[in-house]
Amino acid sequence: MNGFVISLAFKSLLARKVAVLLSLMAVALSVGLLIATEKIRGGVRAGFESTISGTDLVVGARTGSLNLVLYSVFRLGDPLQTVSWETYGRVSEHPDVAWTIPISLGDSHRGYRVLGTDDAYIEHYQYGNGQRLGVSDGAWFNGPTETVLGAEVARSLGYALGDKIILSHGIVSVDFAAHDEDPFTIVGILAPTGTPVDRTVHVSLEGIEAIHSAPGDDLQPENITSFLVGMKSRPTVLRFQRVLNTYQVEPLTAVIPGVALSRLWSIIGPIEVILMVFTALVFVVGMVGLSTTLLASLSGRKRELAILRAVGAKPRDLLTILTAEAVLTSAGGVIVGWCLAYGSLLAIGPQLQSRFGLVLEQTLPGRFDVMVFAAILGVSVFAGLIPGLSAYRQGLNESLSSG
């Protein structure tokens, strides 16, 4: 008997194809947008947190910890002070220290930051979930006039191996300060990482020195901007941080990147909240649309419900029909919405990764999706119940006699 009632709901939906498809699409768009936004939001956050990994301390001259992380990790802002090469040498030789990566900033190439470093960078720098950098094309630099480009720099400026580029002093891409007597040869291009490394031009420390000195000078660096430290064992990190922060010879700041990153995220986090609010509003609008469509269709169906009552349908049967129609419509909408969201994310995923460094986890629908599904089913059951209940209460008598 119940099967018969459900089959009536199906036939009724089929008979109103256009209207049903429209409300199904409204649900689908709402769900698709919700899931896509949530995925991208999660990707932005995960991408932010995976900018750097494996590094225990970021060390620079005495400055704010956020400032230090901004220029050392994100290549944002300008370092004001430097660390002496002597201090760097002493830290890197400390028995608890596993490795150090020197960072020397201050130059740029057509808007992209130039970073002076050495072989430790390609050997020890890690991002994401402990992934290492890889040279996708060519090799790591091996001399003061060679350079290795991040993936985005090479792609957006159209550079290939063997091209010669000129670095300018400062970060503005104007020509007057160009060190045009010192062209660098591109010997390698890094694999994309989805981190600021992609937007960096890498040269040797000697190369940086060469830009700023007269020909024939000693290329041994005297200062660097900051450096990254990897410890041999985790428990020594806090103690060593304290040692560096109270270093007598030179004022230093040493920060644990994870701590600084979460402080930074707490500053930009409200943007995430705004995104979530908009997402929630999209969802609410979709749900209101769904309820409106269901309720509006009812007035045209009073007659149909009266006929069903006359042939013996119980109020419960009418409730079943109306609720089943609502649930079928919105379940269809949710499935189409899922396909839209995951399909388009799959399609534009590579683009997002290469253009914005945004890596979306290709996971199966998870708890969030289940919650969305449950919410929509809840709303549609509710939206089906309202007309169902009004049909329940409506005396058949008036419908029996109304012509």
Place this chain on the structure above:
Amino acid sequence: MADAACLMENVAFNYRDGGDVFRLDQLRVEPGETVLLTGESGAGKSTLLGLLCGVLAATTGDILVAGEAMSGRSGAVRDRLRADHIGYVFQSSNLIPYLSPVENVMLSGGFSKKRATAAGASSADQKKHAAELLEQLGVADLDRAASTLSVGQQQRVAAARALFGAPPLLVADEPSAALDHQNRDRFFEAVLSQTEKQKSGLLVVSHDLGVAKHFDRHLELASIARWEAA
């Protein structure tokens, strides 16, 4: 003696406490008997139909359909009794627009196992029964969408639905109001020959005295029922 198709006796009903009370002395329709009930607007025709079909619950009195008590039963039981024992025809707009004429007729079996079984052992048999009823009532286009049929054809489909599964009682509320005279007479002739065949009682409520010639008996509602102040 066989149970009456329907029997209402000493029925009282009021829509709200303290409102006027509808009182009905007796209404009896025998199996195979056709009765025309006429009355002024407001005389209580809708109330009588509501009580007889179990949509309204009588305050006191007996209402029996095919020997089963409708009065004093729960709404769900009254719904089942209506599904099993009563075929109902509205004044107009009788059909579910998204079902074919045959599906509309078979609707009666969808909510009553008894009617379905009476119509045929298998769903193929039931479908055949529905198609035969439609044919006998003069509905030619069985595959057309119900909503595209003429009003006369729609009323015939509605009558076939009421007849499906041979219920003991057919109730019709102004079934010919939307039809012209020629159509009206042909409609009643077709319906009456079927009720006779099925031995169903027929109760038709109408304004139109012109149809009285088709019926075994003509009753004035005012002669059996009245409204009384509480």
